Amino acid sequence: MTTTLELLGLGYWSSGLPGVDAAGDFLRDGREPEACPRRPAPDLLAANERRRAPDTVALALEVAMQACRDAGADPARLPSVFASTHGELSITDFMGRTLAESPGDVSPTKFHNSVHNAAAGYWTIGAGCMAPATALSAFEATLAEGLLEAAAQVAAGEGPVLLVAYDAASTGPLASVSASEGLLGAAFVLGAAGSGGRALAIAPGAGEATPATGALARRHAGNAMAPVLPLVEALLGEEPATLALPAGPGRVLTVSVGARA
Amino acid sequence: MLNKTHAPVVRTWTATSAAGHGRQALNDALAARRSGLRRNDFAPFDGLPCHIGRVDGVEDAHLPAALADWDCRNNRLAWLGLQADGLLEAVARLAAEVGRDRVAIVIGTSTSSIGATEEAYARLEDGRFPADLDRPRIHTPHSLGGFLQAALDLHGPCVTVATACSSSAKVFAQAARLMAAGFADAAVVGGIDTLCGSVLYGFNSLGLVSEAPCRPFDAGRNGLSLGEAAGYALLTRDGDGPRLLGWGESSDAHHMSSPHPEGLGARLAMQGALDRAGVDASQVDYINLHGTATPKNDEIEAGAVAALFGPDTWASSTKGWTGHTLGAAGILESVIALEALTGGLVPGTLNAQTLDPACGPQLRTGNGRRDCRHVMNNSFGFGGNNCSLLFGLT
Numbered sequence: 001m002t003t004t005l006e007l008l009g010l011g012y013w014s015s016g017l018p019g020v021d022a023a024g025d026f027l028r029d030g031r032e033p034e035a036c037p038r039r040p041a042p043d044l045l046a047a048n049e050r051r052r053a054p055d056t057v058a059l060a061l062e063v064a065m066q067a068c069r070d071a072g073a074d075p076a077r078l079p080s081v082f083a084s085t086h087g088e089l090s091i092t093d094f095m096g097r098t099l100a101e102s103p104g105d106v107s108p109t110k111f112h113n114s115v116h117n118a119a120a121g122y123w124t125i126g127a128g129c130m131a132p133a134t135a136l137s138a139f140e141a142t143l144a145e146g147l148l149e150a151a152a153q154v155a156a157g158e159g160p161v162l163l164v165a166y167d168a169a170s171t172g173p174l175a176s177v178s179a180s181e182g183l184l185g186a187a188f189v190l191g192a193a194g195s196g197g198r199a200l201a202i203a204p205g206a207g208e209a210t211p212a213t214g215a216l217a218r219r220h221a222g223n224a225m226a227p228v229l230p231l232v233e234a235l236l237g238e239e240p241a242t243l244a245l246p247a248g249p250g251r252v253l254t255v256s257v258g259a260r261a
Numbered sequence: 262m263l264n265k266t267h268a269p270v271v272r273t274w275t276a277t278s279a280a281g282h283g284r285q286a287l288n289d290a291l292a293a294r295r296s297g298l299r300r301n302d303f304a305p306f307d308g309l310p311c312h313i314g315r316v317d318g319v320e321d322a323h324l325p326a327a328l329a330d331w332d333c334r335n336n337r338l339a340w341l342g343l344q345a346d347g348l349l350e351a352v353a354r355l356a357a358e359v360g361r362d363r364v365a366i367v368i369g370t371s372t373s374s375i376g377a378t379e380e381a382y383a384r385l386e387d388g389r390f391p392a393d394l395d396r397p398r399i400h401t402p403h404s405l406g407g408f409l410q411a412a413l414d415l416h417g418p419c420v421t422v423a424t425a426c427s428s429s430a431k432v433f434a435q436a437a438r439l440m441a442a443g444f445a446d447a448a449v450v451g452g453i454d455t456l457c458g459s460v461l462y463g464f465n466s467l468g469l470v471s472e473a474p475c476r477p478f479d480a481g482r483n484g485l486s487l488g489e490a491a492g493y494a495l496l497t498r499d500g501d502g503p504r505l506l507g508w509g510e511s512s513d514a515h516h517m518s519s520p521h522p523e524g525l526g527a528r529l530a531m532q533g534a535l536d537r538a539g540v541d542a543s544q545v546d547y548i549n550l551h552g553t554a555t556p557k558n559d560e561i562e563a564g565a566v567a568a569l570f571g572p573d574t575w576a577s578s579t580k581g582w583t584g585h586t587l588g589a590a591g592i593l594e595s596v597i598a599l600e601a602l603t604g605g606l607v608p609g610t611l612n613a614q615t616l617d618p619a620c621g622p623q624l625r626t627g628n629g630r631r632d633c634r635h636v637m638n639n640s641f642g643f644g645g646n647n648c649s650l651l652f653g654l655t
Contacts, residue, residue: 001443086401087423092375096382099458103306111463112518112643115371116402116423121644124512130529132510133646134431137402138420145420152438173385174378177397204418204444206362248410248419 002256003151006197008160009071009189010235011063013040014220015182020066024236027215039183044075044126052109053122054088055168059185060119061126064164067187071197073160075127078189079153080162082120082135083146085224086170086178088113093172119164132158140246143227144204144253147245150190151202160191167224181222186232198235199258207254209246231255268504268538269437269448269496271652272355275346276492276596277338278583279314283345288600291608294628296582298474298486305383306458309465312474313456314488314584316341324412331408333377333399335370339408339453342491352413355447355495362416365445366409367436369428369452370421371588371642374404376457405453417445423588425642426551428452429492430591433650434508436496451493454588460487467518475554475585476612477578478563478620485553488584492592494599503602506540506635506653509533513645520557520641524565527551527639530647531569534637538651542570545651546633547607548623549594551641552578553585560619562639567621575631576623581611591640595650598636602652605630 012020018036025031039055040062050058060082068075086092091114098105112118117135124133138145143165150163166185170178191197210230212221217229227246234241234257244252275283279297280290290297298312322341324332343349356364381394389395398407406421418439422428429452436448454460464470464487471484496505511533513526520527535542548570551562559578566576579597586593601607609627616624635653 003442003444085403092378092400095375095459095463096378099306099379099462100383100385103309103458103462106459106462106466108463108467108518111459111466114459114463115425115643117425117642117644117646118517120424120512121517121646124514124645125516128514130512130514130526133424133512133644134422134435134510135424136420136422137406139398139401139403139407141419142403145418148418148439148442148444149420149435152435152442152444155442156438173382173388173390174400176389177381177395177400179397248416251416 002203004193005200006195008197009067011066011187014184056088063185063187071189076129078162079131080133083165087116089170141248144245144247163188180224184223201256203254207252210243272495274494277342278490280582312486333374335374335455336408359446363446365417365448366419367432369432373402424646427640427642427646427648428588430640430648448496452589452592453491455489477552477554479613482554486584488586490586490589490593507534507538507651509649524561526647527565530649534649534651548576548637549598550578551639563619572622577610595638602636
């Protein structure tokens with residue numbers, strides 16, 4: 001079965017390519033901005049919070065805000081789905097080291113930032129949003145499961161819905177088992193068919209994922225959220241495209257992107 | 262309002278916690294008002310003076326050889342939980358009935374198998390994970406969902422929901438949506454969380470852990486007792502059983518680890534569940550509250566319940582039996598509410614002697630019996646993430 005959605009807004013940030021336009025320039029002619037901050041500084045957070053926020057929180061809030069602006073949507077009103085393979089790996093590394101060495105040094109802030117829904121929490125607080133927010137994970141199928149949940153919310157009449165997909169760099173001993181490099185995030189405001197956006201049809205089924213061969217996909221292949229890159233590439237293009245996202249063992253989520261509206 | 266014929270049927274359910282393995286043991290403990298809390302003996306973190314709701318037998322719940330790559334304490338508890346109340350067999354029957362690729366797994370956890378990651382850091386060899394723990398799939402949140410997908414051999418959508426302490430309440434809502442949208446015809450929902458250093462020392466750092474067994478809604482309460490649990494329910498479109506009539510999800514938009522001062526998010530979640538079900542607050546017979554026994558949560562939840570419900574609704578927290586099982590609290594306490602709905606035993610609030618003045622007439626300390634038609638479960642988590650579920654007989 002196929003479910004049709006529409007893309008109303010897109011946000012993007014990756015290490016070295018801080019935005020949708022930068023990603024588009026890179027895809028078109030390989031051009032990269034001369035300077036790019038190590039991580040984004042979303043203005044949704046107060047200055048002191050912005051400095052202390054974990055990378056994944058800064059990243060997720062930045063792309064979420066971009067997508068809302070692009071869609072002309074009020075962030076305070078959108079239900080949201082936060083999809084991250086690993087969450088904040090630097091905090092997992094911190095907790096592991098601290099618990100092994102001196103458990104009493106676990107700090108309240110590190111602890112509440114360690115939850116997988118930390119970005120969702122900061123987003124709803126920053127945006128003053130009392131709508132539902134969720135946070136999920138599913139190995140390489142994380143994006144596909146996020147799309148399914150967002151599509152199910154839209155189908156239930158809850159839309160438009162904000163979907164945010166992101167992962168950050170791994171660090172310490174953890175990096176040998178949970179590999180992930182740099183920062184990579186994308187956000188999508190998704191509405192029902194007839195909302196005036198670009199068509200996005202999704203269909204779960206059996207199959208093998210499309211190999212990620214695009215320039216953006218190759219550039220950030222080391223990030224755990226790399227499965228989002230072929231979708232971003234398709235959305236940066238003008239033409240219709242179909243791709244199969246990994247959706248678990250032997251399963252794919254086929255996404256058909258319509259021509260740019 | 263949800264059309265009741267489309268509200269998912271809860272076909273079977275089970276829970277394994279410090280209050281016992283499976284429904285019978287849980288009901289026995291509830292009826293006998295026998296707490297499962299014990300003095301902290303969870304090595305190597307047993308230096309923290311507190312009480313814990315530890316599940317007996319987790320260490321001995323060895324996984325079958327084919328699942329050995331998934332071995333860790335959290336997945337052992339998940340496996341132990343599958344053995345109770347014929348859940349494994351019920352899943353197999355369901356898969357035969359609707360097809361393996363039409364059954365979704367939507368499973369909740371707060372910390373998944375981070376206990377294995379903690380152990381690896383305690384046993385680093387030349388700065389690397391020791392060989393027996395050098396298994397990427399158990400050091401990430403989806404360790405739990407991935408394990409269940411392998412253990413149950415289901416091929417539908419499979420996702421781990423991790424919204425802290427609301428996780429395994431939200432799985433009911435997400436599964437119902439997946440079914441309504443046609444992405445699945447049935448779902449295994451539930452949640453598993455195990456004790457680990459991160460939560461023991463994390464909650465301790467927030468000053469939220471009580472040294473004595475937790476006393477939810479008691480005027481003198483001084484914090485929570487942490488626990489662990491595994492629980493599951495099977496949702497289908499048709500069949501016999503109570504139905505998930507409504508759910509309400511909301512965000513506090515207030516603070517990462519402290520509830521909204523007026524309980525706005527909690528009220529939105531409860532009202533949302535009632536509205537979706539088309540059920541009036543006066544029709545709710547029992548609410549299993551979040552009731553963690555932290556000073557703030559209980560004061561605010563009690564106020565929100567008193568504002569929304571009349572004196573004929575009974576409400577209690579069962580965390581005095583099990584401890585706060587975090588990402589498993591939603592399923593464990595939904596199971597308790599479903600048992601009240603179908604069996605009539607409505608548990609009170611263990612360890613509460615003198616109720617907080619914020620409590621309305623709904624809050625009950627003693628057990629009681631009543632024929633319930635509608636029961637609710639509240640689960641509220643860090644990040645201001647709230648979920649209320651409404652189950653009913655139709």
